[in-house]
Amino acid sequence: MVAFWAVKSQGWSSLIKPYVWTTMAIGTSVTLGDFICQFLERDKSSLKVEHDRFSSLPWWNYRRSLIMCTSAVLVSTPYSFTLARTVERIFPGKQSIQIAKKMLSNILMAPIGISLVFTSITLLKGQSLSDAQEKVSKDMPRTLFAGACYWPFVSFLNFRFVPLDFRPLVGSAAGTVWNIYMSSVANKQ
Template identity: 40%
Template structure:
């Protein structure tokens, strides 16, 4: 899947989740469910456009460093005395559990350590906050967001690394992240 397609699909999902968050907030406040504020929608569009390429590179790096499939070594066959033929299995090998767990651990630590501050920084900048205010927000909100995400992202990561082709992982995460983005939208509006 081309990067632009992934960005566009993820952006649409991000917009939908922000609209749903606004509808939830309006319902809770007993106000007009269909009076949307374009500003937070725009903020999420900007965030998604910045975040998706970073996560595509991250997923590609994880997969190239820790391949999901066990790679079968090539076999060598001799035909006659002189000719040597190398055959490589074209089918996929089994799931490499060690590599899958390594990707999972890195994604849940390093990935979170980048994605959460990136989200808070982009939204903060979109709201016109100073760098000092953004740093304060990151310090205050990182752990609560990380702990809330621990209820969703470990399962998404394991499924993604075990069963989703690398070129579809970011969009898979975006689909799974609709509920997460509703949470982030409500958090960012507060």
């Protein structure tokens, strides 16, 4: 009973440390994924990179990475953090049925998350809201399908074996691979 009141009395302040860790994990994962994506795309003749004095790597567009990171920190992190906490509160536990419900919740909420990412990246690039709507309608189905093939396995492992406060770190490790794909899709003209 005392432990319950101690957690309740801390309120939002008990979420600061996990939120900071989540922000660092997601921001790093997205930025690293974009960096790797740009490295893999470096030989494509259609890739136009404006070389910058801040980078000694001729293929790296640091502005693109900055946009990806900004979107992750300001849009993806609040959404992911809130979704993970809400789903855990609604479906607590590590039994198979709870894990299945959590995975289903994430799959059902994925279109919102993907739309937020595509929209924020498009707007941060200086494009219009109609460009963002076009991007979402054009790339959402393919991205949603790819995510539905990739994330259920990651989610199962994460929900079953990883404590709540460390799930963002494990998810971010898998997310780096996912973010290579997302960076490619989000930055494709």
